[in-house]
Each structure stands twice: as structure tokens, then as C-alpha cells.
Amino acid sequence: MPDNPKDRDWDREMREVDKLLAKLPDADPTLGRGHPAAGPSPGGVPTVRTTPVSPGGTRSIAASWLRLGLGLLLGVGMLIWPYTHVCGGRLLFYGIGAVTLVVAGVWSAFASWRHRQGFAHLLSILLVIWGLVLVMGVVLPRIGYAGQQAVWFCPEPRATK
Numbered sequence: 001m002p003d004n005p006k007d008r009d010w011d012r013e014m015r016e017v018d019k020l021l022a023k024l025p026d027a028d029p030t031l032g033r034g035h036p037a038a039g040p041s042p043g044g045v046p047t048v049r050t051t052p053v054s055p056g057g058t059r060s061i062a063a064s065w066l067r068l069g070l071g072l073l074l075g076v077g078m079l080i081w082p083y084t085h086v087c088g089g090r091l092l093f094y095g096i097g098a099v100t101l102v103v104a105g106v107w108s109a110f111a112s113w114r115h116r117q118g119f120a121h122l123l124s125i126l127l128v129i130w131g132l133v134l135v136m137g138v139v140l141p142r143i144g145y146a147g148q149q150a151v152w153f154c155p156e157p158r159a160t161k
Contacts, residue, residue: 064111068120071104071127078134085138087154095138101131 078097085094105127112120141150 060111061115061117064108064115064117065120067104067108067111068123068127071101071108072123074101074104075127075130078130087151091138091152095135098131098134098138102128102135103131105129105131 074097078094078101081094081097083090083094085091105124109121109124109128112118112124141148142152
């Protein structure tokens with residue numbers, strides 16, 4: 001083939017392309033030049049787009065709502081946490097609860113996304129945000145953010161004699 005595009009025999013090359021297109025299995029000869037019968041563009045192959053069916057059914061949708069319900073219960077439980085969580089072991093358990101809330105929100109967000117449940121997905125994202133706010137409330141004061149200083153471990157009580 002010549003390197004210069006002006007020297008090419010475009011008619012011959014287009015005939016070769018037409019022959020190849022005519023050999024396609026979905027070709028409709030009435031359209032001329034062997035173009036497919038159904039398709040968005042005259043030279044393209046039709047694309048079949050389908051929405052994947054969510055696995056399971058009613059049972060998996062109910063499981064998705066159950067995940068969200070458990071996350072919401074944990075979120076409300078974190079809101080009304082009955083113990084102080086200033087330092088030490090209680091802070092550790094509160095932090096574990098906050099991280100668990102984030103994980104539960106992400107878990108239910110994936111399930112609600114997979115089953116195309118918009119409202120459940122919105123609530124899941126709100127759970128994730130609420131959990132991240134709680135985690136930041138634990139971590140940020142202990143790393144000196146905004147001039148506040150809190151401790152991770154409770155100071156030892158002074159021994160009195």
C-alpha cells in the first residue's frame with residue numbers, strides 16, 4: 001500500500017470493506033452495502049444493553065432492608081449511648097461501635113444499590129455519614145485538631161497514703 005493517502009485507490013478499498021460487511025451474519029441485503037438491519041449507525045453493529053437482573057428476589061430484597069434496619073438501630077443506639085466515652089476501654093468500645101456503623105452503612109449501601117432501592121440507598125449513605133461524624137468526634141480531639149486536646153487512655157489515679 002502506498003504511504004501517501006492521495007495515491008490510494010479508495011474505491012477498491014471501499015469495495016473490499018463492503019464485501020467484508022456483506023459476510024456478516026446479521027447483514028440485511030436490502031439496506032445495501034451489507035449494513036445491519038437494526039443499529040444506531042449505518043456501519044455499526046447493534047449493541048444489546050440489558051439491565052442485569054438482581055440475584056435472588058424478594059428474599060434478597062428483604063435481606064437488604066434487614067441490613068439497613070440493623071444499621072439504623074445501631075445508629076440510633078450510638079446517638080443515645082448510655083456510657084461516658086472520654087477515655088480508656090469505654091472509648092475503645094464506642095469507637096468500635098462507630099466504625100461498625102460505617103461498615104454497616106457501606107454494607108447496606110452495596111445491597112441497596114444492587115437491588116436498585118433508591119430510598120434504602122439514601123438511608124445507607126446517611127448512615128455512613130453519621131458513622132464518619134462519630135468517628136471524627138472520637139479521633140479529631142485526640143490528635144489535637146481545632147485546639148482541643150483529649151487523651152486516648154485515662155490517667156492513672158494518684159496513690160494516696
